[in-house]
Amino acid sequence: MALPDLSYQAQRRTVAEMAAHLHDFELDLKFSAGIWYMSPPASRFHAKYQPDLDIKRRLDLAAGLARDGLRGLEAHYPNEINDGNLELWRNFSRDTGIKIVSIVPLLFYDPPFEFGSLSSPLEEARRIAVKRTIETLQLNQELNTDFTIIWTGIDGYENPFGLDFIAMRDRFARGLAEAMDAVPGVRIAFEPKPYEPRGRQIYPTTSEGLLLGMKVESLLTNDQNRRLLAQGQILAAMNPEIGHMLMAYEDLPYAFSLVLEYGRLAHTHVNSQPLGNYDQDLNIGVVAPEQLEAALYVLKMHGYRGFFGIDINPERMPVEQAIRNSMDALRAANDRVNSLDHEKILWAAMHPDKSRGWLESYLIRRRAPHPERLAPIPELKTD
Secondary structure (H helix, E strand, C coil), X not given: CCCCCCHHHHCCCCHHHHHHHHHHCCCCCCEEEEHHHHCCCCCCCCCCCXXXXXXXXXXXXXXXXXXXXXXXXXXXXXXXXCCCCHHHHHHHHHHHCCEEEEEEECCCCCHHHCCCCCCCCCHHHHHHHHHHHHHHHHHHHHHCCCEEEEECCCCEECCCCCCCHHHHHHHHHHHXXXXXXXXCCCCEEEECCCCCCCCEECCCCHHHHHHHHHHHHHHCCCHHHHHHHXXXXXXXXXXXXXXHHHHCCCCHHHHHXXXXXXCCECCEEECECCCCCCCCCECCCCCCHHHHHHHHHHHHHCCCCCCEEECCCCCCCCHHHHHHHHXXXXXXXXXXXXXXXXXXXXXXXXXXXXXXXXXXXXXXXHCCCCHHXXXXXXXXXXX
């Protein structure tokens, strides 16, 4: 499978070059969605509010969203995509033009993973996890996806006393490297999360996800993987999720900029989330739209070209409407970002002593339906 080049993300620009880039480049809003939330998930708090849908009916639902802009689907192996329904998926992608973007190993649900998957101290569980990861990478390779998402859903702890955390992290990284060496040339995209379902998960934040990627790449021994790394390719990239970032009290634009700085942003999962709290997977734009806009601006500044993965849990509305709302929220935010005066924003950022309060005042007016009703904006003297 051909690996999309991510090195462009790490390019440094002068202020003048950045201004020109912001004028010339617009984010291509390629939307993908997860097949998992197209049928209502189980909850320990309430009954399902919508009927269960099998994979065939979920794919039919996704096909109807192609005209609204859905261009990719993501799924877990083996519960959502497997040898038994692979032809169904192939036909769906061929007939609709919707790409299978990523197949994710299910490493958090099954009983053997009670005490962790790739990081488990139990050898048998760890071998099952490595085998499943290998099979998932092989399926990604066969279907020519862009990457496979990896997250530490069940790899963590509740009681930290006496744990050898370094050994736990080593087991996870080595197990992942072993699987990647068994199926060389397939990129993984790691998705950090601070907690849930475990009380604490390992590699929980964006910066720690970057450390994991570098650690895993240092452990790879397959000749093909070593050649790709020597050519500057990234094999252990990232898939930050907005909800998880906000659960960890991260600042979205800053966290995204870290991943972009090292050219490791393969994909992103987009939704809404209050700071902290449990993982709500709210529709895009429902909470903190200003953080979404700031994140999009950083992605625009560094030329992000990947998919925007909609990862939501629409319990109380039809999933089709929730996906349409989320796509529209991203489109609207992107339009606002593109309409800004990039030169003045960059100048204000570089001259904070001469632009006190200007940027805040400017953004208030750009978001206001009737800016003429507001106080005059402070003068910005850029000469």
